[in-house]
Amino acid sequence: MITVEGFNANDHFYLEAGETTREELTEPEASEPNSPQVLEVLQRLPVLVIALDLPRRIIVFWNQECESVTAYRSEEIVGNPGALQLLYPEPVYLARKLADLHETQSSLRNMEWTLTTRSGSKRRIAWSAIEGLKIGAASGISWWIGLDVTARSEADRRLRDRDKLLNSVFRHLPDMVYLKDGESRWLLTNPAARAVLGLTEQEAYGYTDLEIANRNHPASAGLRHSALAEEATWQSGRASHMQETADDGQGNVRSFDVVRVPTFGRRGQRLHLLVVRRDITDQRIAATKLELAGRVLEQSTDGIIITDEKNRIIMVNGAFSEITGYQAAEVLGRDPGMLASxxxxxxxxxxxxxxLNEEGRWAGEIWNRRKNGEVYPQWMSLSALHQRAHGEITHYVASFSDLSSRKAAEEKIAYLSSQDLITGLPNRAQTALRSTLVLKHAQATREQVALIVIDVDNFKTLNDSLGHAAGDQLLREVGNRLSAAHNERTIVGRLSGDEFLVLVRNVQGTAEAAHMVNALTEAVGRTMTLADLPVNVSISAGIAMFPSDGEHFDALFGRADSALYAAKRNGRGTYQFANATMNEAALERLRIEAALRTAIESDTLRLEYQPLIHLPSGRIVGTEALCRWDHPERGSIPPGLFIPIAEDCGLIEALGGLVLRKAALQLRAWHDAGHPELMMSVNLSARQFQRGVVLKQVEDALAISGISPDRLELELTESVLLHDGEAVMAVLRRLKALGVKLSIDDFGTGYSSFAYLRRIKFDKIKIDQSFVRDLIDDPDNAAIVRGVISLALSLGLAVLAEGVETEEVAQRLRHLQCTYAQGYHFDRPLRPEVFAQRLQSLRPSGFTG
Structure with missing residues (x-):
């Protein structure tokens, strides 16, 4: 095994070998140049140089450029049996490359290997064997010189990728594309171009259009025409764009949109011609059909609207403009809903x-609005157009005709048969018909309806003294004043002579009916001018209530008419209910309303305060303000009686504001007395929200008292959230922005929904006493209480149980981790001075937990 430590800066080349000695490698032969000098040169060459003992797969020489490129020092590579694995960490790749070396016996030129540097980056190196170079006596060592061709390789790769992309795009273009040389010979075509002419690559490439046509090709006429057009494009020196027709070889004439783009060399020689042909036969046929359809649409007397799949207008005809008054430019791109009446x-x-979606068409009568604001009737037919392939809707088509003239005639006939000619109100028959329909609806919805028959007092005397013309004028004025109170709940009609009928649906009881009659009496009683004279008239009224006085129009009318005559007998200018008991109840309610109005205006109502107990500690942490009314003659009137009356007659706004101010000022007094942690809870009515006064009243109470907003808690029932939900939510968000607390009262008895718990950050949930009272004995109530507490805790809300009357219930609530409680077990509602005494103790009287 050979270990090479490299060539250092002092020109030393060290070799340790099992069989080859240092002298054998470094001793120069007679025919070689001096080895140290050669190694010095190789060491400093600006290219990669290595010596490889291929049989042993060991690198024995590693020059400076190798170190620079790879960041591996010579000491790490030379003689290291694992060096090749460092440089080529993928075993399969390295084995394949070494096999290539063995097969070529080290004679390869520019063999590219991808090595891995110390940092893990990849470098592409082109290696060439240095033939004839031999240094030292060691055998089996080959010398290699390498060039870093990473940048060139990456550029080649990008070029190849671009070519692949271009070829792919070229191959899949639906248009016919030809690339020709300067002599118009075919160089390249896509499959679409060859398919049209029925040519293979061998039959097309290298030939001109004329040469192909001379083979008696079926499309030879088109090819010759194309050759002429190409020559004209060459001579013009610029791109051409034209439409052509040609025989497809099967006897069919096709239309093409053709673009030709020539390119020239620097000396003006012809280089290439790009030809793009698009078959537009189908489009031209469709355009022709559309043009014909357009002409038909323009000649139609019906208005026509065509929209896209998103219901945006893309076309209207002339009749549309004549009927609606809108020109095409005013409606294109808009939704037909702009015409809605x-x-x-x-x-x-x-x-x-x-x-329309289920059947693909709809037809019927609809009312729309012209540009000048006039509302008019149409007979409209709507159709949905679908794409043949997939069935998606592509367009909607509406045709309509103006029904104004026909409607006008029909309405005039209907008016004469159903309206009173003097007052313009529905006549007796029409009033009876409409009333019957209302009563049928009320029977289904279980609403109460008030039927009021009205008679003008002393009409005969006025008519005889001032004349019939003045009498008719009086009837019209009375009719107008009665109609002024008309809304979606009311029907007003003239029965005969000086008798009128007013039918009010969905009334809340006799009190509201009485209010309606009083309002009508006041409206009619205002001075009017008849025959240039100021005249004051009064009316009498009889009232029958559905369903208590009858379930059909005739029965109700008869009883109301009898009540009317009873009212006249009692002195005129008044009203009478059909039932004596109902009449007395209505009068009693009016008396209570009048007394309540006086009590509010004179500020004689008072507040009591029921302590709110923190269950774990037993401390009083707040109080709930409760309104009390001590009538000087009737004694104490319960809130369950006077608060609904206040809501019905519109006094709740003033009453709610009064309670807020009093409670806030009392809380301020207790804070100043040394109880700044005390909370004040005040109930809000749904009617206060409907009248839009809550926010202003809360702001005024805070400003007057100077208390911190977070010490005031507003309680609202779930029913509040059902009335004009978005408006209520907006008010609640503004209240939260003020810093006040919000709680839900009587949770679980109304319309409980997680929706508003998500939309508004409430602070507390109050469990209704109907669940709390039977907590011990009723398993269902216990489950409800447990569920509400669990829900509140999971949402981070406090829980207050109201109606706690026994210590056993209080203990169970503590066990369920209920936060707060109130009820007679702790304290009844207290007058302010008594509540102040309770505050001196940490635990209220009666608390034994």
Whole structure:
């Protein structure tokens, strides 16, 4: 085994050999140049030089350029049996390369090997054996010189990759592509070009179009024409683009779009001609058909809209512009929804698209809007066009005709048969028909409906004294004032003479019906001018309620009419319910409403405070503000009675603001008295959110009291989130931005949903007392409570159990890790001064945990 340590800077070449001595390797022969001088030269050459003992696979010489390229020093490589494995770490690759050396007996030139440097990078080296070079007496050693050709190799690889890519693109182009030399001989074509002419590579390459045509090729006429066009392109010196027709050899005339691009040398000699031919026969046929279709569309008297698959308008005809008033440039690229009148709800369009998608077409009457804003009826037919191959929708086509004239005639006839000519209101028959439909709907939805019959007091006297013209004017004015209160819930009609009917659906009870009559009485009672005279009139009304007074129109009308005459007997200018009990209940409700309004305006309502207990410690950590009303004559009126009345009659806005202010000011007083950690919880009504006053009221309460927002907690029921959800969410987000706390009251009794728990970061969940009260005895309630607590804890929310009345329930809640509790077990609602006394103790009275 031979070990070589290399040639150092002092020109020493060391060799340790089992059979070959140092002197044998380094002693110069008579015919050789001095070995140390040769080695010195090889050491410093700017190319890689190695000496390889091929039989033993050992490198015995490693020059400086080798060290520079590989970063391996001579001491690491020379004589190292594993050096080749360092340089060529892939065994299969190294074995194949060494086998090549053995087969060629070291006579290869420019044999490229890829070696691995110390850093792991790859270098491509072109090795050549140095024949005739022999230094020393050692046998089996060959000398090699190497050049780093990595950059060239990478460039070659990129060039090969580019050629492969170009060939692949060229081969798969659907167009016919030809590359010709300066004499128009075929050099290269793609399969599409050869297939059209039915030629093989051997039949085409090296020939011109004329030479191929002279073989009596079926497309010889087209080839000769092409040769002439190519010569014209050469002579023009620039690219040409034209459309040509040619026989395909089977008797069919085809159309082609042809581009010819010539290239010239520096001296102007012809080099190459690139020809690209595209078969546009089908496109021209389609274009012709489309042109004919366009002419037909333009001559149509129906408006036509064509949209793409995304329902964007791509074409309209002249009739479209005549009917809608929009020119084509104004609608192209837009959605046909721009024409919508707003007369149809979402369910109409959902049904339309469902039919169109399932059956491929839809036809029906639809109302749209012209450019001038006029709403008009159309008869429209819609069709969906599908791609033949895959079935995807490519276009939608709508044709429509204007039904305005026909509708106008129909509506005039319908109006004369259903409307009152004097007031323009629905007549008796039409009012009865509409009312019947409302009552059928109310029966299905279990709504209450109020049927109100109204009579103008002393109308006969006014009519006789001022004349029939003034009487008609009075009826029109009364009709207008009654109609001013019209909305989607109301039907207003004239029955006969001075008698009118107002039907109100989805009323909440007799109180709302009474409010409606009062509002109508006030509206009609305003001064009007008749025959140049100021006149004040009053009305009387009879009210019947569905379903308690009857389930059909005739029955309700009869009872309301009887109630009307009863009202007139009682002095006119008033109203009467059909049922005496209902009438008394409505009056009682109005009395309570009036007294509540006075109590709010005079600030005679008061607040009591129920302690909120931290269950683990038993400490009072907050309080819930509860409104109380002590009526001077009726005594204490429960919140369950007066708060719903406040919500129904619109007093909840003022009441809610009053409670917020009082509670905030009281909390400020307790903070100043040395209890800054105390929280205040205030209930919010859904009606406060609907009226949009919550945010302003909270801001005012914080500003007046100066308390920290995070000490105020607002409780809202789940029903709040059902009314105008996005608007409510926006208010809640702004409240959170103020820093106040939010809790959900009576959780589990309403419309529990994880959706709003994700959308708004609530701070607390209150478990309704209906679940807490039977926690011990009812397994279902216990499961609900346990589930709510687990849910809240997993969401990082606090939990408050309300209605805790026994120590056993309190202990169970502690065991379930409930955070807070309130209830009679700890304390009833307390007046402010009593609550202040409770704050002096860490545990409230009655707490024994």
């Amino acid at each position: 707003g007369q149809h709800g979402p369910e109409f369009f959902q049904a339309l698209w469902k039919t």
